[in-house]
Amino acid sequence: MGTHTSEATLIDGAAVAAGLHSELRSAVENLVERGLTPGLAVVLVGNDPASSVYVRNKIRRSVEAGLRSFHHELPSTTSETDLLSLIDRLNSAHDVDGILVQLPLPSHIDAQKVTAAIDPAKDVDGFHPMNVGKLSLGGGALVPCTPLGCMLLIKGVRSQLAGLNAVIVGRSNIVGKPLAQLLLRENCTVTVAHSRTEDLPSLCRRADILVAAVGQPELIRGDWIKPGAIVIDVGINRAEHEGRQKLIGDVDFAGARAVAGALTPVPGGVGPMTIACLLRNTIDAACRRHGVSSPIGNS
Ligand SMILES: NC(=O)C1=CN([C@@H]2O[C@H](COP(=O)(O)OP(=O)(O)OC[C@H]3O[C@@H](n4cnc5c(N)ncnc54)[C@H](OP(=O)(O)O)[C@@H]3O)[C@@H](O)[C@H]2O)C=CC1
């Protein structure tokens, strides 16, 4: 069949996220008028520089949106017991609607245990077993922010996904697995690949929707991509370039751009959507907790 010559459409996640932020800002204004100011608590343990940058962005964005923001920075030597007791306090704090504990946690702390200690109604990351279970059963969950952001970008390109082959490279609990549930819900045929997958290039070539969430710079090459495919690059890899820090995705951007139908850049793709979806989940959680109808559309 015909050769594919046109360049992929760039999916401008930063622009989509900016649009979401302005919707969220009005939604918060509306809620504040009705006496409800949604509150987000962000907990950072230790001083990993990348985590600090993300946490600062999350706080800045939530303040811009009009949310109440609570910031807890704990030293890397914090014990699991102390972290759990902070979570207990946040669970019972009336003005806290969302709790986010930034990952990764120091290795002496059991992240699963911490996640399970968060009130599922305040679990704006969607990592609590209750929300994971609800997502898999099909309703009522707080949905993890990055997969939610990916879905909004994919559906912005193409609203009807039924029957498409979706390949997700990466099976983490925060991206790959929950995204598989969301694509399945849209009636895609979903394959989740990982480090033990055989012949990854051939598998990727069958994908109408290809999502890379691996953490390996430019693993996915242009010639692994089906012409016209929607390619979502979740990867954030830091590299030195001419003495400066540069972010690189899991997809060879230039190679993919010549083949794909639509493609997200790094930075400015999925990352900004993750933060917008976090704020959206916080507003959602606040409305549910207070029995108020949500002023934002559901998806
Ligand atoms: N933009 C955003 O908002 C976000 C970006 N990220 C970024 O996304 C990337 C993935 O993060 P996360 O989901 O936490 O990843 P994890 O590090 O938890 O998991 C990586 C996954 O990739 C798989 N994998 C590793 N190497 C290969 C390979 N060579 N071939 C095939 N599969 C491989 C692993 O397989 P196995 O299970 O077999 O080990 C694993 O399933 C990172 O770059 C991270 O920084 C993450 C969250 C949010």
Ligand SMILES: Nc1nc(=O)c2c([nH]1)NC[C@@H]1CN(c3ccc(C(=O)N[C@@H](CCC(=O)O)C(=O)O)cc3)C=[N+]21
């Ligand atoms: N409990 C928890 N929840 C998370 O959602 C979570 C986490 N822990 N730990 C780490 C990962 C990673 N993550 C990102 C969020 C925003 C950008 C982002 O905004 N990226 C910008 C660039 C930012 C920069 O310049 O570094 C972009 O891609 O354009 C990236 C990555 C959320 N995560």
